[in-house]
Amino acid sequence: MLDPQLFKKDIELLADRLRDRGFALDVERYLDLEQRRRALQTETERLRNERNTRSKKIGEAKARGEDIKPLIDAVGDLGARLTNLEDELGIVKSGLDEIYYETPNLTHGTVPVGADETDNREIRRWGRAPEFSFQPRDHVDVGEVVDGMSFDLAAKLSGSRFVVIHGALARLHRALIQFMLDLHTTRHGYEEFYVPYLVNRDSLTGTGQLPKFAEDQFATATDDLFLIPTAEVPLTNTIRDSIIDSADLPIKLVAHTPCFRREAGSYGKDTRGMIRQHQFEKVELVQVVDPRQSYDALEELTDNAETVLRELELPYRVVSLCTGDIGFSAAKTYDLEVWMPGQQNYREISSCSNFESFQARRMNSRWRNTVTGGKEFVHTLNGSGLAVGRTLVAVMENYQQADGSIRVPQVLRSYMGGLEVISHA
């Protein structure tokens, strides 16, 4: 949520800035609602004041033992008028809330302006694409050769966009998780968290998935709970409705969780393999910081995620998402894209964002500024460190050998009982 003052002070300027990211702010509707809100609120508060004053007088008169009947009669239909006004005000306010909660964040000045992903800016590249003396397979074929991955079996159990992994490949998948968690907790200063995978409406609203993106969430039928689309939701919401001591900043959290996404509207996209699944594992990094440090924190967090790829010796590039491609809640986002030999292309494997105070305002998460003494909104950040399923895919494709076997990356061997090559799951 943006600062409502931005709407009040100069709505046209705001609308103009939001246009960069392809969002059409309904200025007319806002102005109409805000004008009515003002009038209704003033009148409602005036009537409440009158009711409060009269009621207090009745109480005083009763205490003195006077006849209060005439005073009660004099109140008349004040209560009914007030109820009507309050109802009307409530409707206008929920209209305004809709605007506030469904308006995306403003982007940072360094974010490239553009319409779609073709306007994203490449920041840097690391590593060199491996050269093969044979035609490299994609991960589906590699998985078939080592017999460790089944989409048919998953379809029988659940449907499309699921996978069953077994044997040594399943262990490799688990090794990636352990490796990532150990790296971030021992070298990057994050505290490991175990969190619920089902969260309530308030949590999803806090981080920005609701109300606008309800169709992307898996919801339970009888309880108002949702499967988390990312550990960002439970991790970031740990600071909801709280005031943080400045000495406790920055807060750096990491968790491994499954992530559940309906992938509504991506029916024709990435249907082959395990690139886009309804369920996947992710190790997520979250930082809560002093607003003055949030852009330094974004660089640090991005580097934390990159370190995973460098340690795994997977070639990648860093891309700054443009205004037309950046997510709803983010002020600035770096995507990490890993080289996929099977597709001869870079594919997103991590997304690192600074949300500035957008989530903090929704969550009412503040810190006590020791200099000014005031309570101010914190800045929140998060990033995948990394998406485990896609990392498995990247390892399978980059480490494949002519016979279809997979070399185990050096840093993972201790997690694999010393295994160096997976030739059959």
Place this chain on the structure above:
RNA sequence: GGAGAGGUGGCUGAGUGGUCGAAAGCGGCGGUCUUGAAAACCGUUGACUCGAAAGGGUCCGGGGGUUCGAAUCCCUCCCUCUCCGCCA
């Protein structure tokens, strides 16, 4: 799932229809005393919101209701605790 007890300010906790945004204690802040500190004593101390200010409004788990008036009464949901049942 069944039975019961609760949810009040940073914390503990009083308050069962009216001058209650709320006693008291603890904690915090300021002061007196002290070389300094502790103790003691005195004072002070909730949040949000509208307003230039004066001042107004809202908030006693969430939502709804009764009433001129609700922390207090009623309904409903959520959460915590105790006992029983079930269970990884």
